[in-house]
Amino acid sequence: MPVDPVCGIEFDEDLAVIHEHDGKKFYFCCNGCRRIFIKKPRKYKNNV
Template sequence: MWNFFRRKRPQDSEKTAVDPVCGMTVEKATALKSERDGQTYYFCSQTCLHTFESQPA
């Protein structure tokens, strides 16, 4: 049986990243950012950024 609703998450590239909260692909140049343990994370919205930053590492 085919599962048409199953999607692979897009991979990070030079210009885009995947929001770790909602899974949306965002443009790195315009996305909101947060650093944790030396890694930069990119977000589609203030809500996703706040959710990420309010969770322990």
């Protein structure tokens, strides 16, 4: 299961919000977490 790099929870891939950054796919539990990641990708991208 994917882990949200922003809030750290695990969730079903079917429910994920997907965002690509540096050629890598990141999965988020919701659009709010995705927006936080987009603002500060360097802070969160190593959390997965």
